Amino acid sequence: DQQVKQNSPSLSVQEGRISILNCDYTNSMFDYFLWYKKYPAEGPTFLISISSIKDKNEDGRFTVFLNKSAKHLSLHIVPSQPGDSAVYFCAASAQSGNTPLVFGKGTRLSVIA
Amino acid sequence: KAGVTQTPRYLIKTRGQQVTLSCSPISGHRSVSWYQQTPGQGLQFLFEYFSETQRNKGNFPGRFSGRQFSNSRSEMNVSTLELGDSALYLCASSLEAWVGEQYFGPGTRLTVT
Numbered sequence: 371d372q373q374v375k376q377n378s379p380s381l382s383v384q385e386g387r388i389s390i391l392n393c394d395y396t397n398s399m400f401d402y403f404l405w406y407k408k409y410p411a412e413g414p415t416f417l418i419s420i421s422s423i424k425d426k427n428e429d430g431r432f433t434v435f436l437n438k439s440a441k442h443l444s445l446h447i448v449p450s451q452p453g454d455s456a457v458y459f460c461a462a463s464a465q466s467g468n469t470p471l472v473f474g475k476g477t478r479l480s481v482i483a
Numbered sequence: 484k485a486g487v488t489q490t491p492r493y494l495i496k497t498r499g500q501q502v503t504l505s506c507s508p509i510s511g512h513r514s515v516s517w518y519q520q521t522p523g524q525g526l527q528f529l530f531e532y533f534s535e536t537q538r539n540k541g542n543f544p545g546r547f548s549g550r551q552f553s554n555s556r557s558e559m560n561v562s563t564l565e566l567g568d569s570a571l572y573l574c575a576s577s578l579e580a581w582v583g584e585q586y587f588g589p590g591t592r593l594t595v596t
Contacts, residue, residue, distance in 0.1 A: 402583065413487070413573055413587030414526070459526060467583045470516065470539045475525035 373397045374462050376474035385483045389447040393460030393474055396441065400462040404471070405434060405445045408457045417458075418445070421466070450481045485510065487576050487588035495594045501562040504591045508555050508576030514538075515557040516585065517549060520571040529572075532557055533580040561593075569595045 375394045383389045391405075401422040406414035420427040420434045420443065427434050433446045447454055460474040488507045496502050508515050517529040528541040532551035549559040555576075561568055571592050575585040 404583070406587075411589065413575070413589050415587065416585065419583055461526075461582075463582050467581050469582075470528040470531060470541065471526075471582050471585070472528070473518075473526035475523075 371396075372475075373400075374460055374472050374474040376458075376460055376477050378477050379475070380478040380480070382480045382482060383450045385452055385481055386449045389445075389450045389454065389479055389481065391445040391447075391458050391460075391477050391479065393443050393445075394441060395443075395462050397462070397464070397472075398441070399464040400472075401465070402463045402467040403434070403436060403443050404461045404463075405432075406459045406461060406473075407454075408459065408476070414459055447479075450479075452481050452483050455479055455481045487574055487586055489572075489574050489588040489591050491591060492589065493592045493594075495596060496564050497596055498564055498566060500564050501560065502564060502593060503558055503560045504572055504574075504593070506557045506559075506574030506576075506588060508557070508574075509586055512576035512578050512586070513555055514577045514580045515551055515555065516575045516577075516582075517557070517559050518573040518575065519543075520573055520590070521569075526573065529559065531580070538580060564595045566595050569593060 404419040405417040408414040436443045457476045461471040514533045516531040518526045531539040551557045571590045573590045575587045
């Protein structure tokens with residue numbers, strides 16, 4: 371039973387354009403959501419998070435949108451840069467971040483120069 | 484400040500053997516979580532330790548165990564290795580028992596033959 375789903379295993383975007391990575395969840399108890407980025411041979415690094423009391427959080431080129439009624443969140447990267455090429459993981463937690471993270475399987479983003 | 488370190492980085496074991504992996508968290512961090520990453524399943528939570536106590540455990544068989552020492556360093560042990568245990572094992576630390584600011588190590592790549 372996959373509680374966090376990233377249905378696109380890969381995404382290819384041209385440099386300078388917008389990258390949109392999507393994530394769906396099934397557990398209505400999830401109230402805290404995070405995005406991590408992972409380069410080969412490195413551990414995941416935290417990118418951005420959002421609490422269920424918000425529907426948008428922005429940090430520089432990265433914006434996360436949360437649609438609670440649809441149980442859907444998305445990560446927007448604008449403008450996309452070649453250095454953004456990595457695997458992106460969506461993760462969720464309940465109790466405002468006090469339960470273990472449940473990760474999606476990841477989306478591999480390739481930004482083409 | 485040094486990041487999360489994991490040793491060894493690579494390991495090859497034979498089916499039936501046991502293995503111990505080590506994780507040193509960021510100085511001052513008291514919470515350590517372990518994850519298994521496989522191509523088919525993404526990142527799956529193994530367990531979390533906080534102040535030497537196991538706080539949460541994922542859905543893994545009893546062959547997987549762990550512990551945390553008074554200096555917050557953590558070890559995980561897998562006994563009676565199976566081929567399906569081949570994976571990247573990631574350790575993450577955080578200052579407190581909250582998932583919002585988890586910092587991951589580079590992982591230990593375990594291959595079981």
